[in-house]
Amino acid sequence: MYLLILVFFMIALLFFIINYYRRKKIIKKICCMSLSEKCCLLNSLIEPAGFQYDMDQDIFTSQVESWQREMGYTALYDEASPALNMVFDCEPIYFDYEGVTWMFEFWKGQYGINTGGEIGFYRAYTLVPRGRRHLAVFHGLPNQDLICGTLEIWKHDRLLFDISQKHWWITGFSMGEFSYPESLTLKASIIFPDKSMLNAFLKGLNDAGYAEDEYDLCGVKLNMVIGTPKHAQPRRRHRLSAAFSQLANRIYCRLYLWVTRPFCSSLDRLLYLYYFIPWCFRRMINIRKCKRRWRKR
Numbered sequence: 001m002y003l004l005i006l007v008f009f010m011i012a013l014l015f016f017i018i019n020y021y022r023r024k025k026i027i028k029k030i031c032c033m034s035l036s037e038k039c040c041l042l043n044s045l046i047e048p049a050g051f052q053y054d055m056d057q058d059i060f061t062s063q064v065e066s067w068q069r070e071m072g073y074t075a076l077y078d079e080a081s082p083a084l085n086m087v088f089d090c091e092p093i094y095f096d097y098e099g100v101t102w103m104f105e106f107w108k109g110q111y112g113i114n115t116g117g118e119i120g121f122y123r124a125y126t127l128v129p130r131g132r133r134h135l136a137v138f139h140g141l142p143n144q145d146l147i148c149g150t151l152e153i154w155k156h157d158r159l160l161f162d163i164s165q166k167h168w169w170i171t172g173f174s175m176g177e178f179s180y181p182e183s184l185t186l187k188a189s190i191i192f193p194d195k196s197m198l199n200a201f202l203k204g205l206n207d208a209g210y211a212e213d214e215y216d217l218c219g220v221k222l223n224m225v226i227g228t229p230k231h232a233q234p235r236r237r238h239r240l241s242a243a244f245s246q247l248a249n250r251i252y253c254r255l256y257l258w259v260t261r262p263f264c265s266s267l268d269r270l271l272y273l274y275y276f277i278p279w280c281f282r283r284m285i286n287i288r289k290c291k292r293r294w295r296k297r
Helices: 002-032 035-049 075-084 195-208 239-259 266-276 278-284 287-296
Strands: 051-054 059-062 086-097 100-111 114-123 147-155 158-167 169-175 184-191 215-218 221-226
Touching: 002 266, 035 051, 035 266, 051 169, 059 158, 075 086, 075 239, 086 195, 086 239, 100 184, 100 195, 114 147, 114 184, 147 169, 158 169, 169 266, 195 221, 266 278
Parallel strands: none
Antiparallel strands: 051 059, 059 169, 086 100, 100 114, 114 169, 147 158, 147 184, 184 221, 215 221
């Protein structure tokens, strides 16, 4: 019996020593890499996920030619989000313009181990009746119709990030940051291609419950702030699932920060995971599994 305990102890000690020196070697390797080398490597690894790394703000943003554009968007995705560890506030704005129904949607909240926000610009292929809009599938805009916009995410009085892009899906995600949706404020600016589209969107805003004093206009540019959304939230309808997901998100955030504690930036932390615990890194960007789960939902 004592011999078995001694053998087990020796194996555990050997495992600890091997991993200690392996960890030191990986830390040294990452520290010896140039900033451009690290950015190129990380972007090549996360490109299949449809995202890219923003070194200036230490966040992740979506690519224009990402696979998510092919998936489109529907309100059913928002309903399924609490079960996928995404607990956020969402604010869809529907409006009719040029013979089809459009949807501009705003999100802010917790996405797994990321605090983030999104602005999505979508349209259907036809006019969708009001009673069917929550079931319709909307599609990401083609390149010739991309819209200029700015997304800011504030946590209490602290600016987490701001992004200005011409895109169909403006996003920003701060990895390792944990937040509750109600602690976040989304500030958005949208530059519309013409006055007609702006007026159509304003009608959609009014239909959603926004008053004229809740947004600002400057020509064809609209500025608005979303703290508490007007629409009923899926996380409120699925309170148990959302609470469990937030508990898991908090634990995963702390675990991620603890495991990668030799580093401070997401760039170094993820490369450290890539070399030290590759299966964990692969699981974080397991895109095929993510696609299957979305389609199933």
